[in-house]
Amino acid sequence: MSVAAEETLETYCARVSQNAKTASRQLCGLPGSTKNRWLLQCGQRLEELVDEVLEANKLDLENASSYSLSNAEIDRLRLTQERVFQIAAGLREIAALPDPVGELIEGSVRPNGLRLSKVRVPLGVIFFIYESRPNVTADAAGIAVKSGNAIILRGGKEAAHSSQAIVSIMQSVGSEVGVPANAVQLVNTTDRDAVGYFLNHDQWIDLAIPRGGEGLIRRVVAEAKMPVLKHYDGNCHIYVDVHADLEKSLNVVENAKCQRMGVCNALESLLVHRSVASEFLPKLAVRLKSYAIEFRSDEESHHLLQSGVLAQESDWSQEYLGPIMSVRVVGNLDEAIDHINKYGSRHTDGIMTEDLSTSHRFATLVDSAAVVVNASTRFNDGGQLGLGAEIGISTDKFHARGPCGLRELTTYKYIVHGDGHVRT
């Protein structure tokens, strides 16, 4: 949807918001089969029209230099036939997931005969602010509509043509199968004030989801009047306990740190029980040698690792997203728990131990979205945890924690049935 010539930015944003609200009301009552037909048909149409999508993407790639994108950013922006087919496959996967809307969460009959149902319902209108990956456009729209929500997409200008091509397809399929076209709208203005407008109007927007760097997220949190589903950093820990199997621990630590370093569930900080440190840490230094990890350690670990530098206090809180890891020796389980609760980011934290009560105490007292026992921190994502598609990972505790899929984009209502019941 474009700003018409005679329109102010405010009128434009108000029109987009009201369209979304109207669409969200229609989506509430839409049967799951219609939403699934839309998802499947969008997938098919994307494949049929792959050349159009690639043509649009070409325009974005031609402009990429004028936005001074890095090579990695250009790579994320680039679509190929294979990538478009992956997007289509993603929509089919969303279609295959159970419909969260209408799910009966709880039900009971009260002593006076009133029948209660607590039923899952859509949130309403989602405002989604993201950066330059065109595949996110289709993903986010698919997840929103499947969960019964209208979505206003505000993508990066770098991917404007690609996103527009994808959204146009989704809207035109919508008209064919009975999903309101305004269920998915792309904001066609690069004016930063547009973002401010939407964030300020909680009568129309029920949830804001920023996906991008910390600067973007902080801006959205500061300005938004509606709730924000947000992801700050993932300063993930593993604690190798006195009861750990050290072979397993070497494998898990290697995987958690090195399988993919630039992601939020990668290991950033290692804690080792004093009794096993002198055996474990030298072995770990050997095991990780080929990855050229820089250890930032307390004195005790530094002595055992024989590599890296001494940690600063600030290292304990840091998410490196690269070949650096902080390391510390602790005297007991509670010291490890306290360290994680003090310096961690409540994202994903693990323990290696074969002792049952130790693992239970760790899982109970570590205040993180995911606590992992004897497995890699890398398992904390929507796909691995069985949620299917995810629209983000929440580092908050309120409403949704960890990976956010279809259910996390819903709320509930009470439906109360009586037969002329009055309160006395």
Added chain:
Amino acid sequence: MSVAAEETLETYCARVSQNAKTASRQLCGLPGSTKNRWLLQCGQRLEELVDEVLEANKLDLENASSYSLSNAEIDRLRLTQERVFQIAAGLREIAALPDPVGELIEGSVRPNGLRLSKVRVPLGVIFFIYESRPNVTADAAGIAVKSGNAIILRGGKEAAHSSQAIVSIMQSVGSEVGVPANAVQLVNTTDRDAVGYFLNHDQWIDLAIPRGGEGLIRRVVAEAKMPVLKHYDGNCHIYVDVHADLEKSLNVVENAKCQRMGVCNALESLLVHRSVASEFLPKLAVRLKSYAIEFRSDEESHHLLQSGVLAQESDWSQEYLGPIMSVRVVGNLDEAIDHINKYGSRHTDGIMTEDLSTSHRFATLVDSAAVVVNASTRFNDGGQLGLGAEIGISTDKFHARGPCGLRELTTYKYIVHGDGHVRT
């Protein structure tokens, strides 16, 4: 906890916050039996020490005139032996509720053998801002601790002595049974800046709950960096459908409007289908005559009611909390739904109908915390819906909707068990 002589307000607030955070960590691992023993013992001790509590309350009552409280406010402030015993009984009721902490929400085994549990856990630290009712002090503390949270209470200065007496008892029982004394702290300063400090420190406070007038709530929402559980107005509707049983409808409308007019789930706005309006509205005027309700109606209803005034546009959005009701004739179900979604406050809205598909469409499309079919709107509260004690009613859609009891003060975490699992 008082401000020590040498302490600044900021140091004081930081100390209270950190104490609460530490207590909340201890509460996480506390068995339900300890929390219940605390609740029962607090109830007993309140009864034993009722004279002390009444003595403290007397001081508050003596000061009441200097705060220029209204008679109704003084009545809410006043404790009697009976009221203290009611407070004690309330704590026993909380003890009898199931412990929400540790509840297994979902569990599964992934294809790779990873075992997942999604487990209910406390939110952490709650900052509760409320006005002058001393019974709320005990209620809020009881609900918070039972759900595993530490609470910082910031009550009105009018009830300072009464609240302090109650909190002192709860803290001293805590030391006896093993609930950390700082699980319940009363902020002993009337400095408004103290509120600002807590609202600004989301690293310590996980949730703010304002309970009071709209001004208080708006201030808290504007300043809080953490989520806010809030209750704005309850502009509740009943729609009398063409398929309504008009006798039931007269009873339900009378009850919803007149049983207690000053509460948030009381009826404020009545919609009547055109086909039954000419029969129903004159009967209603007779039925409600003794309550001296002022009708504010559209022309059609006004003509049928033969009483009251014509409604202004602003009447449709208004929560009167008294003997006024807006009335409008609508042409069909969807007009009623649209009216409610446009002017309502998403609190509690009802329909009177004997038609199944009509009731289903209304319940699906009306976007309210509670949708009531053939029963009074007055049933939307924690006790009536079976939640037990409630700490407030949420008019938001995010996290919790409608009455908020123990579960609504919790979040969840994923606990993932492997046996050396790594991601490939």
